[in-house]
Amino acid sequence: xxxxxxxxxxxxxxxxxxxxxxxxxxxxxxxxxxxxxxxxxxxxxxxxxxxxxxxxxxxxxxxxxxxxxxxxxxxxxxxxxxxxxxxxxxxxxxxxxxxxxxxxxxxxxxxxxxxxxxxxxxxxxxxxxxxxxxxxxxxxxxxxxxxxxxxxxxxxxxxxxxxxxxxxxxxxxxxxxxxxxxxxxxxxxxxxxxxxxxxxxxxxxxxxxxxxxxxxxxxxxxxxxxxxxxxxxxxxxxxxxxxxxxxxxxxxxxxxxxxxxxxxxxxxxxxxxxxxxxxxxxxxxxxxxxxxxxxxxxxxxxxxxxxxxxxxxxxxxxxxxxxxxxxxxxxxxxxxxxxx
Numbered sequence: 001x002x003x004x005x006x007x008x009x010x011x012x013x014x015x016x017x018x019x020x021x022x023x024x025x026x027x028x029x030x031x032x033x034x035x036x037x038x039x040x041x042x043x044x045x046x047x048x049x050x051x052x053x054x055x056x057x058x059x060x061x062x063x064x065x066x067x068x069x070x071x072x073x074x075x076x077x078x079x080x081x082x083x084x085x086x087x088x089x090x091x092x093x094x095x096x097x098x099x100x101x102x103x104x105x106x107x108x109x110x111x112x113x114x115x116x117x118x119x120x121x122x123x124x125x126x127x128x129x130x131x132x133x134x135x136x137x138x139x140x141x142x143x144x145x146x147x148x149x150x151x152x153x154x155x156x157x158x159x160x161x162x163x164x165x166x167x168x169x170x171x172x173x174x175x176x177x178x179x180x181x182x183x184x185x186x187x188x189x190x191x192x193x194x195x196x197x198x199x200x201x202x203x204x205x206x207x208x209x210x211x212x213x214x215x216x217x218x219x220x221x222x223x224x225x226x227x228x229x230x231x232x233x234x235x236x237x238x239x240x241x242x243x244x245x246x247x248x249x250x251x252x253x254x255x256x257x258x259x260x261x262x263x264x265x266x267x268x269x270x271x272x273x274x275x276x277x278x279x280x281x282x283x284x285x286x287x288x289x290x291x292x293x294x295x296x297x298x299x300x301x302x303x304x305x306x307x308x309x310x311x312x313x314x315x316x317x318x319x320x321x322x323x324x325x326x327x328x329x330x331x332x333x334x335x336x337x338x339x340x
Contacts, residue, residue, distance in 0.1 A: 008073060011083070016233065024180075079099065080141065098339075107120055110131070120252025143166075155254060196227045241267075251274060263281070270299045
């Protein structure tokens with residue numbers, strides 16, 4: 001950790017008990033930074049979700065003043081909702097801004113609105129419906145935000161490569177800081193062949209195809225069952241520990257936390273090939289084409305085989321890569337010291 005004691009504002013769209021990567025990032029980095037003697041203020045945008053769009057952004061902007069005025073840097077955990085007010089306030093007060101990208105807010109909303117199941121990697125070149133006025137405004141604002149923060153942090157090079165051209169980021173300062181890979185939990189034997197895939201009910205999550213696969217006769221005969229129940233992260237982690245496997249076949253997942261939790265729990269998993277984690281987890285993953293139900297079915301049946309399952313478990317047990325919250329916090333501190 002840096003010996004310099006810093007004042008840090010974390011501007012996040014969500015925070016536990018809300019589910020999602022940014023919520024866990026905000027909670028865990030705040031804990032590590034405070035343990036290291038730094039002053040941390042967490043400002044959560046979602047507490048104003050009961051207000052109208054625009055109004056809640058203005059209210060959030062006003063609440064940021066007190067904490068941001070004394071900050072060394074503002075750490076932003078989304079690209080739009082919390083990002084816009086946080087960037088404007090930081091610019092007014094002359095504060096350094098570091099933005100960590102998560103998912104693609106524009107793509108997610110577009111797929112939900114149109115039903116055009118375009119892969120994330122193809123979105124900016126192959127989407128089939130014109131952007132709505134709202135989407136055009138969002139694109140313009142996200143582009144402005146990404147171009148004007150002091151540092152953009154990507155969790156994977158895959159997302160960076162998707163974003164650089166459409167958002168004009170060729171000259172933007174950026175870093176890649178990988179996601180959290182935790183220490184392993186002890187393996188817990190499964191009770192039945194439940195494949196955990198609990199997630200938000202959104203079209204890009206590809207749940208329609210997933211449900212179709214698990215209703216197939218061959219899959220039913222294999223004993224494989226789909227579990228889409230959602231719950232707070234701590235409870236969800238316990239579910240994964242006791243599961244047979246994890247399955248995430250989305251149209252694009254930059255750095256899916258559920259897969260990283262599966263690795264921690266030493267559980268085999270099936271994951272979309274459209275992910276920024278591809279190279280990192282290739283030795284232990286079963287990848288699927290998210291638009292091909294037959295491919296997903298084939299992998300489910302393959303993993304339902306006892307011998308194949310044991311082999312996957314052995315591979316995951318031998319996989320030792322970790323990336324702690326302490327290491328992540330240190331990397332952000334070092335990034336700040338380089339740009340301040």
